[in-house]
Amino acid sequence: MLSFEEKKRIIESFPELTRKEVSLGRVNYHYEESTQEKKTVVYHLHPNGNGFVYGGLLSGRETDDRGMINIRDSSEEELRALVQASIRSLAPKTQSEQAVAGDVSHEERWIGPDNQTLLLIEEDDLWYVYSGLNLEMAFDTYDEAEAYLKEEGFARP
Structure with a gap:
């Protein structure tokens, strides 16, 4: 201890x-x-x-x-x-997180290797993964997006 x-x-x-x-x-x-x-x-x-x-x-x-x-x-x-x-x-959203997310209904930060941050956002019945202002991936379901993020070594803080 x-x-x-x-x-x-x-x-x-x-x-x-x-x-x-x-x-x-x-x-x-x-x-x-x-x-x-x-x-x-x-x-x-x-x-x-x-x-x-x-x-x-x-x-x-x-x-x-x-x-x-x-x-x-x-x-x-x-x-x-x-x-x-x-x-x-x-912490407050970064400028890129605010620009990407705006006022969406659901968003999550995911932290990965080397403290890289990705943003998972639900919009128009799809789940989008953003790195800064760049769209990385899109998924039909939350489960698919979550599986992808975990596979890539990311976790929710």
Whole structure:
């Protein structure tokens, strides 16, 4: 298990997070640029090593009823990946994502090798995969698009 100081060092390596002292020696870290009402990425990091990372918008992650994931026993790699995914889930759309997606009914970010981001969008009963402004693929169903993305090494943050 990582110590409180080790966890703080890892979390503070993300310059987009702002440290907020709370009671009993605990620390929260906020992402002020969040497009969601939620701004807290790390919640109640405690000197005993316990704490939580917000994962309410992450798929495939087990969360509590507040959308939090316990990080007590996380390794450095796990903690770093989880904090990065949490920030990404709260981040504003890039200009190319906004240009491509606009106000569609369903969209998802998928992250792949070398942190490449693809956008999966449902429009006119089809599923489109975009890399920036470029259309990569089109599919008839969500399942087909999901299978393709997973096959190519992508996952939802």
